[in-house]
Amino acid sequence: MTVEKTVPARATPNPRSTPTHSVGSLGDARSAFERAVEGYSNSNLEVTEVIEFANNYYAEVEEKDTGIGAMELLINRPGNRVYQEPGPNMMWNAKYGMMSGNGDRRGMMGPGGGGMMGPNGQYMMGGSSASASAQNPRSNTADKMAVSPEQARKIADAYLSRVSPGTRAEEPTRFYGYYTIDTENDGKTSGMLSVNGYSGEVAKT
DSSP states (O other): OOEEEEOOOOOOOOOSOOOSSOOOSHHHHHHHHHHHHHTTTOTTEEEEEEEEOSSEEEEEEEETTTOOEEEEEEEESSOOOOEEOSSHHHHTOTTTSTTSSSSOOOOOOOTTOOOEEOTTSOEEEOSOSSOHHHHSOOSOSOTTOSSOHHHHHHHHHHHHHHHSTTEEEOOOEEBSSEEEEEEEETTEEEEEEEEETTTOOEEEO
16 A cells, blocks of 8 residues: 655755755655665565655655565655655664665665765765665564564653643554654644664654
């Protein structure tokens, strides 16, 4: 199943890249995300959700055979560069992230190639249109996380009750090493957060 929806603004990094053609709609964004995922040369990956925020587009990529989340991608608005969402997606992702043990931190690029830098000049990706982690993911990884989906949702709700009363956690999406959870307020999606599948640590994404 694929999902597309529009929600309010969310926090976003500002990678140092210069777009050539702006992505102007959910349809444009989905096409750009799908082309980027094809660049991973892993036929088991598919874009399952695309969300339009006021300042960026977000995509969730899952494994076809397991239904487990593989990675989270962004496109800034305006922009056309697809890049991996910083944070848990890169640091907690035990199969496709920077900590996966593949020793290769290359990632996605927009038209024209070239590397990309994070908001503080940290190296994020570059050198290839395909990530070695996505091409050759480790077979291991978080099959049995200590934190269950139900516990992750409770942890998220407890966190939200402190920082944003009235906001609630929706159903968690499982990734390798963590969960990403949409949050809703007044019946509408308001943002996202992640819960570490081992420690229960919460990260606002």
